Amino acid sequence: MPSPTEIKAILDRIASGTHTESDLTALRRHMLLDPARDVVQIGKYNVHIGHGQEIQIGDRIYQGPDAETLRAVLRQVLDEARPRPGIPFQAPPLPPYFVPRPDVSDRLKAQLLTGNGHPAGVLVVSAIHGLGGIGKSTLAAALTRDLEVLARFPDGILWATLGQQPDVLSLLSGWIQALGDYQFRSTTVEAATSHLGTLLHDKAALLVVDDAWDPAHVRPFRAGGDRCRVLVTTREALIAQAVGASLYDLDVMTPDQALALLEGRLGRDLTGEERATARELARVVGYLPLALELAAAQVADGVPWDELIEDLNAEIARLEALEPPGAEEVGDERERKRLSLIASFHLSLRRLPEDRRESFAWLGVLPEDVRLTPKMMATVWGKGERETRDRLRYLRNNSLLLPDKTPPYRLHDLLHDLARRLLTAPPEPVREGD
Numbered sequence: 001m002p003s004p005t006e007i008k009a010i011l012d013r014i015a016s017g018t019h020t021e022s023d024l025t026a027l028r029r030h031m032l033l034d035p036a037r038d039v040v041q042i043g044k045y046n047v048h049i050g051h052g053q054e055i056q057i058g059d060r061i062y063q064g065p066d067a068e069t070l071r072a073v074l075r076q077v078l079d080e081a082r083p084r085p086g087i088p089f090q091a092p093p094l095p096p097y098f099v100p101r102p103d104v105s106d107r108l109k110a111q112l113l114t115g116n117g118h119p120a121g122v123l124v125v126s127a128i129h130g131l132g133g134i135g136k137s138t139l140a141a142a143l144t145r146d147l148e149v150l151a152r153f154p155d156g157i158l159w160a161t162l163g164q165q166p167d168v169l170s171l172l173s174g175w176i177q178a179l180g181d182y183q184f185r186s187t188t189v190e191a192a193t194s195h196l197g198t199l200l201h202d203k204a205a206l207l208v209v210d211d212a213w214d215p216a217h218v219r220p221f222r223a224g225g226d227r228c229r230v231l232v233t234t235r236e237a238l239i240a241q242a243v244g245a246s247l248y249d250l251d252v253m254t255p256d257q258a259l260a261l262l263e264g265r266l267g268r269d270l271t272g273e274e275r276a277t278a279r280e281l282a283r284v285v286g287y288l289p290l291a292l293e294l295a296a297a298q299v300a301d302g303v304p305w306d307e308l309i310e311d312l313n314a315e316i317a318r319l320e321a322l323e324p325p326g327a328e329e330v331g332d333e334r335e336r337k338r339l340s341l342i343a344s345f346h347l348s349l350r351r352l353p354e355d356r357r358e359s360f361a362w363l364g365v366l367p368e369d370v371r372l373t374p375k376m377m378a379t380v381w382g383k384g385e386r387e388t389r390d391r392l393r394y395l396r397n398n399s400l401l402l403p404d405k406t407p408p409y410r411l412h413d414l415l416h417d418l419a420r421r422l423l424t425a426p427p428e429p430v431r432e433g434d
């Protein structure tokens, strides 16, 4: 993987017209893209290539003819991969501060592209397994934008997010329609699966089954022929086993990736002084992307790094003390990461102003996995639509909501539990010891 400096050198060569074919190949491999937007991700930079805009990469700004040349080349590379009209591309967008994780995505990609060890004629299923908030869905969404992956699956990328209680039939119908069949109506999952199988039998499509909680929910989506692949994301390793998937165990970020996420979410480079404290903070939250987002939101809100670290440590210790005796031996490292995530949620919630915390608590009345639309939330909160949008944006800015298609938003299920508890239990002490 070229370093940011190497990437900048490639872009400089493009701007001056002295680039080589291998520069383009290197760029192609490391350009993640979002067909819906004019943004490409190159190394750690988000590059806006919209018409007439200057292009900024790190501290270098390309303007005028340089920007035009760069834009033309990036567009060409982008167009090679942009799905053709009529070819489904259902993956959700990447966060604007997406941090590539080549250490894991390269291995997973190799698995997806080759399907080693599987006899011909068999649909290959792979699963990404790992803790909540560790970045499974994001990794899958990034893979669907990889140029080699797109080339391997020219018939499209189908995506279904299941959650705990999926409406399997309507998700299957969504796939059938995405493949161009608007006539088919089915009242049973079996008929829909079998029809999907017919539509996909000679196609090469990547079928992503995101956030699976039950093998019975996954099976109906295993409908393609042997040119298709199914990619499942799940918190439960047993699900992968039950659907015959080869398992990829996703671990937390590396310290450098964690730092890049903090910088990206803050929208600025860290000062030399901040870096050491930021590293310590990343360690305390166990390098979990979701916990890092929460922490960055607090820092962006003006909470000093040191104070955040201190409070997180105190909260993790408090949660550990609440665990039943012996629990720490069972989950050890994994359990500690889970507690770090919960501690991060608790801190973020405690720092909310009272009325915002109350808004958050009302999310607990909603069913799990529901998509939060401004209209629905205006009813739940009893507010006007503008106020509702503000509140939703506020919660999202504090990383208490997950982006879906911005909006609707989603609520992490651990946060849903917390909201429900806030509604039904007496308020938590504001500080430890209160």
Ligand SMILES: Nc1ncnc2c1ncn2[C@@H]1O[C@H](COP(=O)(O)OP(=O)(O)OP(=O)(O)O)[C@@H](O)[C@H]1O
Binding pocket: 095, 097, 098, 099, 100, 101, 130, 131, 132, 133, 134, 135, 136, 137, 138, 139, 211, 233, 234, 235, 261, 289, 290, 293, 402, 403, 412, 413
């Ligand atoms: N590589 C990354 N770069 C930037 N942000 C990331 C990255 N990976 C994850 N995140 C952020 O961390 C949060 C959690 O990631 P994600 O939703 O992918 O986790 P998950 O493992 O799918 O969790 P769950 O089990 O709850 O579905 C998201 O808000 C996402 O934006």
Ligand SMILES: [Mg+2]
Binding pocket: 136, 137, 138, 210, 211, 233
């Ligand atoms: Mg997920």
